[in-house]
Amino acid sequence: MDKIETYRFTVEPFHVDFTGHLFLGVLGNHLLNAAGHHSHNRGWGIDQLNERHYTWVLSRLSIELEEMPAQYEHVEVETWVESVMKLFTERNFLIRNADDGRTYGYARSVWAMIDVETRQPSNLLEVKDGDILRYVLTAEEKPCPMAKHGRIRLAKPAILRTVPTYYSDVDINGHINSIKYVEHILDLFPAEQYKKHRIRRFEIAYKAESYLGDTLTFFWEPSAQTLADGLPQEEQIEIRKQVDTPERPAGEVVVQAKVEWE
Amino acid sequence: MDKIETYRFTVEPFHVDFTGHLFLGVLGNHLLNAAGHHSHNRGWGIDQLNERHYTWVLSRLSIELEEMPAQYEHVEVETWVESVMKLFTERNFLIRNADDGRTYGYARSVWAMIDVETRQPSNLLEVKDGDILRYVLTAEEKPCPMAKHGRIRLAKPAILRTVPTYYSDVDINGHINSIKYVEHILDLFPAEQYKKHRIRRFEIAYKAESYLGDTLTFFWEPSAQTLADGLPQEEQIEIRKQVDTPERPAGEVVVQAKVEWE
Numbered sequence: 001m002d003k004i005e006t007y008r009f010t011v012e013p014f015h016v017d018f019t020g021h022l023f024l025g026v027l028g029n030h031l032l033n034a035a036g037h038h039s040h041n042r043g044w045g046i047d048q049l050n051e052r053h054y055t056w057v058l059s060r061l062s063i064e065l066e067e068m069p070a071q072y073e074h075v076e077v078e079t080w081v082e083s084v085m086k087l088f089t090e091r092n093f094l095i096r097n098a099d100d101g102r103t104y105g106y107a108r109s110v111w112a113m114i115d116v117e118t119r120q121p122s123n124l125l126e127v128k129d130g131d132i133l134r135y136v137l138t139a140e141e142k143p144c145p146m147a148k149h150g151r152i153r154l155a156k157p158a159i160l161r162t163v164p165t166y167y168s169d170v171d172i173n174g175h176i177n178s179i180k181y182v183e184h185i186l187d188l189f190p191a192e193q194y195k196k197h198r199i200r201r202f203e204i205a206y207k208a209e210s211y212l213g214d215t216l217t218f219f220w221e222p223s224a225q226t227l228a229d230g231l232p233q234e235e236q237i238e239i240r241k242q243v244d245t246p247e248r249p250a251g252e253v254v255v256q257a258k259v260e261w262e
Numbered sequence: 263m264d265k266i267e268t269y270r271f272t273v274e275p276f277h278v279d280f281t282g283h284l285f286l287g288v289l290g291n292h293l294l295n296a297a298g299h300h301s302h303n304r305g306w307g308i309d310q311l312n313e314r315h316y317t318w319v320l321s322r323l324s325i326e327l328e329e330m331p332a333q334y335e336h337v338e339v340e341t342w343v344e345s346v347m348k349l350f351t352e353r354n355f356l357i358r359n360a361d362d363g364r365t366y367g368y369a370r371s372v373w374a375m376i377d378v379e380t381r382q383p384s385n386l387l388e389v390k391d392g393d394i395l396r397y398v399l400t401a402e403e404k405p406c407p408m409a410k411h412g413r414i415r416l417a418k419p420a421i422l423r424t425v426p427t428y429y430s431d432v433d434i435n436g437h438i439n440s441i442k443y444v445e446h447i448l449d450l451f452p453a454e455q456y457k458k459h460r461i462r463r464f465e466i467a468y469k470a471e472s473y474l475g476d477t478l479t480f481f482w483e484p485s486a487q488t489l490a491d492g493l494p495q496e497e498q499i500e501i502r503k504q505v506d507t508p509e510r511p512a513g514e515v516v517v518q519a520k521v522e523w524e
Binding site for chain 2: 013016017020023025029032033167168169170171174179183186191
């Protein structure tokens, strides 16, 4: 079995923003589908792992794009496993135009495997006798020319928004869907910012789960560096749940993200 | 060219709700994609009409389901045109399982064509010399066994929620996306209601456009008839924009909808 899986999609009319480009959240969803097909076709799909009482948990996702696919364009996503450690595995993505082959960009992700009952991490090198190592393509064999996930650290964040969570926010497990966090984060920025700039790099780190009914508070910290028009070049976001509740006034960190504009 | 177009999709993991069934908004999106393929392949796509300065506007959508497709199921949507009048055309849908052929349900929609500059309705029988009539399949030729769109009328509605609109809500034209209204409406109902009941029929009527930055107020009126546990069997929703602004205290009606539970 080839170590690379190719996943194809077309940019649908309802999946583009007001600039005519694919919503980053929809791209994220396609990447997760590509990952799902790759792992399923190699015996490591969530459905197959569930029989062994394991499941995959997405820990980090970083996307870096020269260009965002536009309406009606045909896109190909290649995905492969770059490394496997005891508790984490790195999965990379290449995103390109299916017609002329030009590269839109790359993505990196980090996954853990947990026991569905204890929610404790499992040793990836022991599950199925290390079978996963058969699929590794090292950085030398298949380069992914973008920086690895950086550190996200907010020193003096301001509260930008507090949002309740509803029916559409949650997945089959009752958790707030990984992609919905991306949408809520992108909704923090005003239309003007999207008219003048585009997101060059987006990083998200999933720290804890949140559930239907949780209240999410969005903390924000812009970089000192600005673009020519004075808007911040980089913005860090931290989502905490149940902020200001008597038991836990600072809330609990659920997600951290960093957005780089150009 | 066949009068029926068949569109296929698989129910993706991130497109199901916490019961494991396809989100109704995602189904709506697939129906609109099916409609787009049908009309494009017959020379009536939005891209082709744009050259003539026309575009399609969705006026009503009603979906009635015996069963909602579940995660990983393969779905086929058939779509065809049932009738064409001067100012409106009716397009129907059949939704079935692609593997065993069982019918999930049906949908009906009503569309107008407008001039992109004047925003005035066009005469569908005159555009392209009535070419659209070649594609009509009457109710006798291809039945769509569900009631047509009903009347939605709220007598004494209560305000349930007011929501701002953000970047993710709008489409390429800067209008709030037809499907996003569906999601916001479904988000009005508590998790408990989805655990006990399912939506048998959903109707939505698009009355006016709203834009990024508009504030939407959701009015609600339950039916007197209830289900065995006392929850309303039917709920009517009206979305108005800019309620309580000095110029227009009652706001402007943007969308009306009716949800039937079972």
